[in-house]
Amino acid sequence: MPPWLDDFLWTYQNLVHALGINGLLALSMYVVLAVGQLSLGQAAFMGLGAYSSALMTLKLKLPFLLVLPLSAVVPVAFALAIGVPTLRLSGVYLAIATIGLGEVLRAVYLNVDLFGGALGLSGIPERGEAWMIYGLLALAVLALWLVGRSGIGRAMEAMREDETAAQVMGVPVGRYKMGALLASAVLAGLAGCLSAHVSSFIGPNEYGFEPAVTILSYVLLGGIGTPLAPVLGAWVLTLLPELLRGFSDIRLVLNGVIIVLAVLFLPGGLLGMRMKRRAA
Amino acid sequence: MLAQQLVNGVLLGATYALFALGFTLMFGVLRVINLTYGFYFSAGALVALWLARSLGWPVWAALPAAAVASGVLAVVLDWVLLTRLRRIQAPELSSLMVTLGGVLALYSALTSWLGPDIRRLPPEAISAEAFQVGDIRITAAQLLILAATAVLVGGLLLLMRGTRLGLAIRAMAEKPDAAQLMGINTGQAAALVSFISGCLAGAGGVLIGLNFNAIHPYMGEQMMLRGFVVIIVGGLGDIRGALLAGLALGVIEVLTAGFVSSSLKEAVAFLILVAVLWTRPSGLFGRAVMRRA
Amino acid sequence: MTPLLELQGLTRRYSGLVAVDAVDMQVMPGGVHAVIGPNGAGKTTLFNLISGLVPPSAGAIALAGQDVTRLAPDRRAALGLGRTFQNIRIFSGMTVLENALTGLHARLGAGLLPTVLRLPRFKAEERGAVVRARAALDLVGLAAKADWRAGALSYGDQRRLEIARAMAPEPRLLLLDEPAAGMNPAETEGLATLVRSLRGSTTVLLVEHDMGFVMDISDRVTVLNFGKLIFEGMPAQVRAEPAVIEAYLGHKVAARLAAGAKAGVRGAG
Numbered sequence: 001m002p003p004w005l006d007d008f009l010w011t012y013q014n015l016v017h018a019l020g021i022n023g024l025l026a027l028s029m030y031v032v033l034a035v036g037q038l039s040l041g042q043a044a045f046m047g048l049g050a051y052s053s054a055l056m057t058l059k060l061k062l063p064f065l066l067v068l069p070l071s072a073v074v075p076v077a078f079a080l081a082i083g084v085p086t087l088r089l090s091g092v093y094l095a096i097a098t099i100g101l102g103e104v105l106r107a108v109y110l111n112v113d114l115f116g117g118a119l120g121l122s123g124i125p126e127r128g129e130a131w132m133i134y135g136l137l138a139l140a141v142l143a144l145w146l147v148g149r150s151g152i153g154r155a156m157e158a159m160r161e162d163e164t165a166a167q168v169m170g171v172p173v174g175r176y177k178m179g180a181l182l183a184s185a186v187l188a189g190l191a192g193c194l195s196a197h198v199s200s201f202i203g204p205n206e207y208g209f210e211p212a213v214t215i216l217s218y219v220l221l222g223g224i225g226t227p228l229a230p231v232l233g234a235w236v237l238t239l240l241p242e243l244l245r246g247f248s249d250i251r252l253v254l255n256g257v258i259i260v261l262a263v264l265f266l267p268g269g270l271l272g273m274r275m276k277r278r279a280a
Numbered sequence: 281m282l283a284q285q286l287v288n289g290v291l292l293g294a295t296y297a298l299f300a301l302g303f304t305l306m307f308g309v310l311r312v313i314n315l316t317y318g319f320y321f322s323a324g325a326l327v328a329l330w331l332a333r334s335l336g337w338p339v340w341a342a343l344p345a346a347a348v349a350s351g352v353l354a355v356v357l358d359w360v361l362l363t364r365l366r367r368i369q370a371p372e373l374s375s376l377m378v379t380l381g382g383v384l385a386l387y388s389a390l391t392s393w394l395g396p397d398i399r400r401l402p403p404e405a406i407s408a409e410a411f412q413v414g415d416i417r418i419t420a421a422q423l424l425i426l427a428a429t430a431v432l433v434g435g436l437l438l439l440m441r442g443t444r445l446g447l448a449i450r451a452m453a454e455k456p457d458a459a460q461l462m463g464i465n466t467g468q469a470a471a472l473v474s475f476i477s478g479c480l481a482g483a484g485g486v487l488i489g490l491n492f493n494a495i496h497p498y499m500g501e502q503m504m505l506r507g508f509v510v511i512i513v514g515g516l517g518d519i520r521g522a523l524l525a526g527l528a529l530g531v532i533e534v535l536t537a538g539f540v541s542s543s544l545k546e547a548v549a550f551l552i553l554v555a556v557l558w559t560r561p562s563g564l565f566g567r568a569v570m571r572r573a
Numbered sequence: 574m575t576p577l578l579e580l581q582g583l584t585r586r587y588s589g590l591v592a593v594d595a596v597d598m599q600v601m602p603g604g605v606h607a608v609i610g611p612n613g614a615g616k617t618t619l620f621n622l623i624s625g626l627v628p629p630s631a632g633a634i635a636l637a638g639q640d641v642t643r644l645a646p647d648r649r650a651a652l653g654l655g656r657t658f659q660n661i662r663i664f665s666g667m668t669v670l671e672n673a674l675t676g677l678h679a680r681l682g683a684g685l686l687p688t689v690l691r692l693p694r695f696k697a698e699e700r701g702a703v704v705r706a707r708a709a710l711d712l713v714g715l716a717a718k719a720d721w722r723a724g725a726l727s728y729g730d731q732r733r734l735e736i737a738r739a740m741a742p743e744p745r746l747l748l749l750d751e752p753a754a755g756m757n758p759a760e761t762e763g764l765a766t767l768v769r770s771l772r773g774s775t776t777v778l779l780v781e782h783d784m785g786f787v788m789d790i791s792d793r794v795t796v797l798n799f800g801k802l803i804f805e806g807m808p809a810q811v812r813a814e815p816a817v818i819e820a821y822l823g824h825k826v827a828a829r830l831a832a833g834a835k836a837g838v839r840g841a842g
Contacts, residue, residue: 038373040380085557091373092313096512097557099315100505100550107546143689150688151674151681151699158664158675165662168624169738170650170679179685209501213384216377252388259381263374264364 009130014199019238020133021195026218026234027140028187033224034148035173035180036160037091040212041082041098042188044105045075047207049192051109054121054202064127064197071193072186079185087174094181102208109204120203121196128197136190137231144227152176210252217255220262284416285538286531291422293530294429295488299503300510300522301436302480308517309453309473311372315379316357317481318500318507319386324350324482325489325499326394332401339406339421343428343486350482351475357382358474366470383501390497398496401489425487432483433523436476440519449473453517509549513556515563524564575638577602577746577776578623583632585618585800592618594800595632600746605768605777607787609811610797611821616780617659619797620750623778624656625649637745651679655744655775657735659751665724669715669734672723673706676738680705709741710734713767729760736767740775747771749779753786765790788812796820 009016025042032039053071056062062070082101086094109115116122147153158166159173167173196202214237222233237258241251299321306314328346331337337345361382365375407420440446451459452469460466481500488503489495510529514521529549537545556563576599585593593615600606608616621627623634625646633642636652644652655676663672681702683695710716713733718726723734732752739747752768753761761783768790771777781787787794788808796804796811798820804811811817819827 038376081554082557085554085561089557089561092376093512093557093561095373095376096313096508097553100508100553103502103505104547104550111542111546146689146691147685150695151678151683151702152685152688154667154671154675155678157667157671158678161664161666162662164626164646165658165664166675166678167646168626168650168656169675170647170677170742171675172645172647174645210384210388213380216380220377220381250388250392253385253392256381256383256385256388260361260378260385263378263381264361 013130015238015242016130017133017195017198019235020130020137021191022215022218022234022238023137023231024133024140024187024191024194025215026222026230027137027144027227028184028191029215029219030224030227030230031144031180031187032184033219034160035156035176036163037177037180038095039098039181039184040095040216041079041101042184042215043207043209043212044098044102045079045185045188046192046195046211047102047105047109047202048074048078049189050196050202050207051115051121051192052189053193054124054196055114057124057127057197058121067127067197068132068190068193072189075185075189075192076182079181083178083181087177099209099212102212106204106208109207115204118204120201122201124196124200124202126198126200128194130198133194133198136194140187141227141231148227156180213259214252214255217258217262220259281415281538283414285534287416287418287422289531289534290527291425291530292491292534293527294425295484295491295526296503296506296510296530297523297526298429298432298480298487299484300507300514300526301433301519302477302484303507304511304514304517304519304522305436305473305480306477307511308519309449310362310366310470312362312375313372313379314358314362314477315376315504316354316361316383316386317379317477318504319357319383319390320350320354320478320481321485321488321500321503322387322390322497323353323500324485325495326390326485326497327482328486328489329399329401329495339401339486339490340424343424343483346486347479347483350485351478354474354478354481355471357386359471387498387501394497396496396498398494400493400495406490421490425491428483428487432480436480437519439476445469445472505553506549509553509556511563512553512561513563515565518563518565521563521565574601576600576635577637578778579635579638580623581633581635583619583622583634584630585615585622585627586630591800593622593629596797596800596802598795598802598805600776600778602745602776604772604792605779605790606793606795607791607808608778608780608795608797609782609784609787613799614797614820615800616797617750618800620656620748620780623748624654647679650742650744653742653745654748655739655742655746656748657732657739657750657752659754659780661728661731661735663723663731663734663738665722667723668719669710669721669723669726670703670706670719672734672738673709673741674702676709676741677702677705680742705743706737706741709737712740712770713737728755729763732756732764733767740771744775747775747777749777749781751780751782753781753783761786 025046028042049071052074053067056067056070057064078101082097086097110118155166155171156176158169158171159176163173218234218237219230221237222229222231224230237255303317306312306317324346327349328342331342331345332339361378362375365378406424410417410419440450448459448464448469451462451464452466456466485500506529510522510525514525533545533548536548578600580596580598583593583596584591596619608619610616618627622629625644629642633640635641636649636654639652641649641652664675681698683698687695707716707719710719713736715730715733715737726734753764756764765786768777791808794806794808794811795802796817803816803820804814815827815831818830
């Protein structure tokens with residue numbers, strides 16, 4: 001690698017990692033919105049992935065090759081616990097339960113010694129690398145794109161528009177909603193694991209209400225026309241505070257305002273809500 | 281010891297019930313899960329704090345003033361955020377999202393302006409006296425909580441059941457179109473419901489701030505989980521349910537902290553929520569909002 | 574011959590109201606069967622029960638001899654049940670062709686893995702689906718507009734699209750919920766021609782208010798009132814049946830008509 005690239009990557013390492021991680025989180029939200037559901041559990045699932053993987057590395061001394069896939073287990077378990085009962089209920093229940101999840105987990109992380117309390121867990125060996133993050137991101141974008149341009153993708157769009165009509169056409173809406181939620185948990189959990197293993201420290205305040213709503217703002221800004229759109233939304237909102245120093249303080253305010261404006265005026269996001277498919 | 285815990289639990293539960301009441305009222309009448317609601321809670325506490333600190337008002341005067349201020353704030357914010365959505369009959373998840381964004385912006389702005397530190401009501405604001413009834417000790421603050429909750433809940437029930445306005449609100453909750461055709465000004469009624477909910481939230485904020493002697497901008501957001509649990513367990517939109525569930529939650533939390541483990545206290549609300557979702561999502565009195573066919 | 578659709582004692586209660594009251598009904602394969610009745614008679618609820626959108630309070634539903642009472646709507650679609658809606662529910666953001674393709678969803682078996690890996694099985698299925706979808710569009714005369722955005726279609730065309738979407742998987746039983754609603758006489762005539770052309774490919778069960786339309790194309794008519802089945806027979810019989818007249822026009826008019834008929838005088842028009 002040429003020395004200037006080396007230097008650049010070293011200086012901006014955190015930013016590079018953050019862009020990748022936030023991209024994954026945006027996809028985790030995208031997949032749920034794509035079937036017409038609203039889950040705000042991505043930050044919570046990320047936290048579960050981060051904490052469980054950190055403990056696996058620190059306390060159980062497991063190799064990273066095992067830890068990475070295993071980091072999806074706990075988030076998936078929680079997704080099932082919340083997702084299964086809310087499947088047949090109005091979407092509002094899922095939204096509420098997932099909002100609450102982040103908060104309660106934060107309180108648990110703060111109060112239970114195993115999780116390090118307010119100081120969190122530190123000294124996590126830096127086993128994660130940028131290529132892993134971006135590799136996973138690329139794979140996820142590709143897979144979601146391929147699914148989008150298929151019968152399943154059509155079914156998902158149909159569900160967004162009119163869930164009942166879709167169901168009568170033969171779309172197994174329950175199965176798809178649960179599948180989307182689980183995919184969301186896996187993506188966020190893996191993101192959490194990678195994030196923990198590149199920044200060597202995690203704390204209880206990183207996975208609560210504010211990050212959860214921020215992730216929503218990525219997707220509302222970018223739109224859900226293609227899987228790339230929410231990723232771009234995440235990149236814009238991650239880069240903005242970096243490029244414009246003064247923005248850091250009001251970053252959250254900005255995210256909130258974006259959501260309000262997007263819902264009220266721009267239901268399609270910047271890049272539109274529809275996937276363009278060849279009538280193949 | 282147990283008796284004291286129960287009393288503490290009931291008092292805590294009363295504040296939860298108060299908080300949940302406004303929330304459930306909003307959902308029951310306006311069919312919106314309004315997440316800015318938690319903000320009114322914080323706002324109420326902060327206004328009362330300012331009145332007590334800067335103007336030297338005692339708590340029993342600051343409380344109604346703060347409640348009214350929160351009510352007005354609620355009317356304004358709801359109008360800004362929700363009118364358009366109501367007009368285009370947007371799906372309920374849209375109002376959830378817009379209030380989510382709104383509340384994030386509001387909390388962050390408030391925290392930027394005031395800082396996240398925890399503040400306390402000045403000691404002059406309320407008498408430090410305590411009353412002893414047998415084994416049980418009740419402070420003046422706790423008495424105020426009890427009295428205020430009783431007055432507010434009683435007032436609300438009286439309004440809803442005993443006045444024409446209450447009837448109009450209930451009609452609107454059932455069938456907004458029919459209510460409008462009957463000549464009920466639904467815009468005004470909606471604003472009124474926002475106002476009442478804001479007042480309840482604001483009052484709740486002052487009382488919780490008093491109970492725990494801690495006031496900070498994000499306190500409303502921390503209450504939201506409990507608010508959710510109470511309104512779901514009680515039944516979405518049901519006032520009696522919110523009352524009973526709130527009281528029950530307060531008691532269960534205090535007993536858990538006292539007899540099981542205080543670190544588990546936070547998880548109690550969420551565990552109850554998940555248990556209810558699995559077993560009886562309609563709650564004590566409500567009909568679960570199933571997917572519409 | 575096994576009935577294609579059989580309802581036994583089918584009942585749906587809401588607190589304080591019985592929308593469908595112990596209905597026993599059989600629909601034989603082939604032909605067009607209509608369900609009529611005054612407003613509020615329970616017709617749309619009946620359809621919702623048959624589609625599986627609403628669970629019955631009592632009774633059973635069988636499709637081609639198979640009990641589907643507890644089956645989810647998407648599973649019933651897989652068994653050959655198609656449906657259109659009273660207030661058109663097409664996917665307006667998608668193209669006309671895509672709408673027709675979604676109708677085929679139950680027939681597309683390729684799972685997640687073959688889809689993502691673009692296995693030959695997936696590709697073959699997609700190709701086949703497009704062929705069938707275009708055929709369905711052809712059937713209703715929308716082939717030329719396949720790439721249009723569905724929301725841009727005229728009302729009449731949207732109705733046709735809904736039918737195409739339901740017909741694409743070649744269902745055994747097609748439920749049409751007030752297909753002629755909101756149509757002028759010319760459009761209604763076109764619709765009647767379309768429905769007649771469906772004979773042979775599928776069995777049609779329709780709910781409709783337009784009496785002319787119903788009498789024109791139905792082989793058999795079932796009449797509901799207050800959720801109860803009050804008469805079933807050929808179109809010509811239905812017209813003269815006192816119970817039906819009473820249901821639509823009320824007790825007094827029915828009595829007067831009957832009295833007039835007895836006295837050999839033509840009843841008031």
